[in-house]
Amino acid sequence: MELTLVGVFPPTEGSKRSAPETEPIASKRSKKPKQSPETAQAMTGNEPTQATNKFKPRRGEPPVWANTRQQINDALEWFHCMQGGAAHKDTKCTGFLVDGDNGDRSFMSDEVIITRIGGDCLKDNLNGNLNLKHDQSPNSVIAKSVMASHREQKPVGLVIGSKNQLLKVEIPHRYCVMDWFLITNVWMEKMGKYAGFRIRFEKLDLSTKGWWTEQGSDEPLPSRKVNRPPPERVCRDCGESSLQVYRKPGWMCLTRSCPRFWKFGNNEPTDLEYHPHFLNYRHPRGPDILNPGPLADLVDRNIEPSEGLADREEWRGIVCPHCRKCIQRVTWDAWDCSNDVKQGPQETCCYKVVRKMREISLQTVLERPKPYSRAQCSIEPVIDKDSLKPYEVRTYEMPGVGSITHFVSNAAINERPNGPNHLFSQLQKLDLGLRRYPLGSAQVPGTLTCHFAVNYGVPYKYVVSVDSKAFSDAPAEILTALTRLSWATEKAVTRVGGQYQPPNELLALGYFEQMKIGFHDDGESGLGPTIATLSLGTRSRMFLRMKAKYYLGISKNGIPTTDDPVLPGCLEEEERRPLLEAFKAGQITKKQYIEKLKALLVKKKGNAPSFLTLVLQHGDLIVMHGAGLQKYYEHSVHPDNGLRFALTSRYIESRDEEDLRKGAFTLQDNQIYDGQ
Numbered sequence: 285m286e287l288t289l290v291g292v293f294p295p296t297e298g299s300k301r302s303a304p305e306t307e308p309i310a311s312k313r314s315k316k317p318k319q320s321p322e323t324a325q326a327m328t329g330n331e332p333t334q335a336t337n338k339f340k341p342r343r344g345e346p347p348v349w350a351n352t353r354q355q356i357n358d359a360l361e362w363f364h365c366m367q368g369g370a371a372h373k374d375t376k377c378t379g380f381l382v383d384g385d386n387g388d389r390s391f392m393s394d395e396v397i398i399t400r401i402g403g404d405c406l407k408d409n410l411n412g413n414l415n416l417k418h419d420q421s422p423n424s425v426i427a428k429s430v431m432a433s434h435r436e437q438k439p440v441g442l443v444i445g446s447k448n449q450l451l452k453v454e455i456p457h458r459y460c461v462m463d464w465f466l467i468t469n470v471w472m473e474k475m476g477k478y479a480g481f482r483i484r485f486e487k488l489d490l491s492t493k494g495w496w497t498e499q500g501s502d503e504p505l506p507s508r509k510v511n512r513p514p515p516e517r518v519c520r521d522c523g524e525s526s527l528q529v530y531r532k533p534g535w536m537c538l539t540r541s542c543p544r545f546w547k548f549g550n551n552e553p554t555d556l557e558y559h560p561h562f563l564n565y566r567h568p569r570g571p572d573i574l575n576p577g578p579l580a581d582l583v584d585r586n587i588e589p590s591e592g593l594a595d596r597e598e599w600r601g602i603v604c605p606h607c608r609k610c611i612q613r614v615t616w617d618a619w620d621c622s623n624d625v626k627q628g629p630q631e632t633c634c635y636k637v638v639r640k641m642r643e644i645s646l647q648t649v650l651e652r653p654k655p656y657s658r659a660q661c662s663i664e665p666v667i668d669k670d671s672l673k674p675y676e677v678r679t680y681e682m683p684g685v686g687s688i689t690h691f692v693s694n695a696a697i698n699e700r701p702n703g704p705n706h707l708f709s710q711l712q713k714l715d716l717g718l719r720r721y722p723l724g725s726a727q728v729p730g731t732l733t734c735h736f737a738v739n740y741g742v743p744y745k746y747v748v749s750v751d752s753k754a755f756s757d758a759p760a761e762i763l764t765a766l767t768r769l770s771w772a773t774e775k776a777v778t779r780v781g782g783q784y785q786p787p788n789e790l791l792a793l794g795y796f797e798q799m800k801i802g803f804h805d806d807g808e809s810g811l812g813p814t815i816a817t818l819s820l821g822t823r824s825r826m827f828l829r830m831k832a833k834y835y836l837g838i839s840k841n842g843i844p845t846t847d848d849p850v851l852p853g854c855l856e857e858e859e860r861r862p863l864l865e866a867f868k869a870g871q872i873t874k875k876q877y878i879e880k881l882k883a884l885l886v887k888k889k890g891n892a893p894s895f896l897t898l899v900l901q902h903g904d905l906i907v908m909h910g911a912g913l914q915k916y917y918e919h920s921v922h923p924d925n926g927l928r929f930a931l932t933s934r935y936i937e938s939r940d941e942e943d944l945r946k947g948a949f950t951l952q953d954n955q956i957y958d959g960q
């Protein structure tokens with residue numbers, strides 16, 4: 285098969301023509317070429333956008349669809365991509381989304397799509413369009429992966445989003461899988477001030493019409509229309525060959541480094557019209573193109589065993605064999621088509637696969653731990669092996685901020701009745717109601733957490749819209765964990781001279797293989813300054829770092845942090861401290877302080893490195909104490925591969941009687957933990 289790459293790399297020797305033409309082709313033409321059905325449909329890509337009442341009847345239905353990005357991401361292995369248009373795997377582009385803003389000159393016909401490669405853009409506040417902020421680099425991951433799939437003729441799965449304005453038919457769901465396509469051309473064009481990549485896709489299977497075409501629309505174009513490639517010319521300045529993408533104004537050099545790049549005569553083009561051969565040409569399908577197989581696996585998972593493990597496969601999404609929606613694993617024990625944060629009003633599918641967990645032995649999750657490089661630690665702990673024996677207690681003091689106390693467990697503690705081993709086994713058998721919730725701070729709405737959670741006691745912000753369960757209705761194991769957490773909280777707080785407040789809330793998190801909790805803080809108004817966590821199951825690492833706004837001293841939008849305490853280890857600490865002191869002493873005004881901070885910190889970006897990494901083993905307890913730890917710092921936890929539970933308790937202030945009732949509990953004598 286012959287696929288053409290134009291305007292990006294110098295073509296190979298063989299593809300250069302010896303005698304470049306001197307005049308642009310189009311200027312020699314006197315007669316306007318006849319438009320093919322395809323070009324008549326959308327010649328420039330700037331046609332009016334579709335209005336709801338103008339939709340034409342659609343030929344078919346999408347083979348797979350989804351309401352959120354994460355649903356497709358979870359269910360289709362060729363579309364692992366939460367942001368941006370292009371999904372890639374092993375340095376090749378595997379999937380591509382064509383949604384709202386595809387840029388000027390976007391084009392879509394039944395079999396050909398021309399769009400741009402996303403990224404490197406800023407949003408125009410006036411019209412919401414995305415504009416390039418600099419030239420796109422051929423070395424970006426996305427450009428390289430697109431070029432690799434083009435070069436290797438690797439079919440790419442296309443997904444269309446309902447914000448797309450180029451189709452004449454209604455797109456029935458927010459995201460709909462189209463079909464496999466080939467990337468036939470990748471080239472550069474000027475888009476506003478800067479140059480970016482454009483990409484042409486061609487439907488792989490030309491023998492059938494896509495579901496997105498108009499009912500009764502023409503069958504595939506006759507061969508005389510599709511076997512004429514667009515003209516190609518060699519630039520007299522740079523000697524590189526470029527295809528003629530545009531009939532109007534005519535041929536232009538598409539080599540970015542050439543002085544004649546994107547110029548017709550001496551000017552940049554203003555009025556562009558695609559060359560009909562560029563749109564209509566269908567690249568011959570050679571024997572090298574590998575059949576990518578079905579777009580999705582449509583197996584009914586109910587024919588499989590009803591018990592599962594906690595491995596990665598178990599929480600991948602599946603495609604509903606009834607309605608073809610991508611279903612996420614939202615609850616601990618089921619794939620359920622009706623369980624969807626963004627369900628549409630017409631959705632009635634009740635397909636469900638119940639998967640109880642087969643008990644996983646502690647031994648299997650504890651064996652073969654991953655090798656770690658030395659844990660990062662810029663604070664030396666005070667180690668106490670005696671006073672709370674058999675625990676070893678490591679205290680990390682952060683003056684003015686708080687402290688972190690790590691109770692290191694061991695086999696003797698873990699094996700005791702009602703101890704960590706017993707809890708790990710029991711939590712697998714109980715129906716705790718663990719589920720993934722939408723992330724409040726997600727950049728992509730509808731994104732679910734990468735772990736399961738359930739809240740007991742006084743409601744906590746984590747479970748935004750969902751009620752917490754009362755401790756009086758909780759299984760005994762939850763109270764058993766709570767008493768251990770209360771014990772650790774009291775010991776840790778009193779050791780650093782703090783005031784102990786018994787916890788009244790417990791958040792249980794469950795992690796399957798490759799799940800984690802990203803950087804966050806546990807701060808909430810009314811939240812006490814102490815947070816205790818019991819780790820069960822596979823080993824994990826807890827990372828702590830300064831929040832970016834305190835580390836950099838400036839927000840992402842370039843606004844200086846005015847409540848900046850200038851924490852030890854922050855960026856430009858030596859310059860920021862005297863500035864803060866001068867401001868506090870009234871030597872400079874707030875305005876001057878902000879201006880000086882801006883001048884010092886403008887362009888600072890990125891995240892703080894972790895200053896503390898704690899390795900949490902089965903049975904260990906961690907207590908974070910001090911409101912400053914949640915205000916200025918954030919933490920994340922990455923379990924090794926395997927099953928893990930984390931039970932975290934806090935004290936939450938509330939005046940709501942119902943909430944307080946949920947947080948009340950009574951313990952039997954044998955439930956009280958004595959530290960053994």
Ligand SMILES: O=C(O)CCC(=O)C(=O)O
Pocket residue numbers: 791793801806817819919921929930932
């Ligand atoms: O999994 C863990 O150990 C941490 C849990 C956590 O950070 C939280 O519940 O807020």
Ligand SMILES: [Fe+2]
Pocket residue numbers: 804805806919
């Ligand atoms: Fe947390």
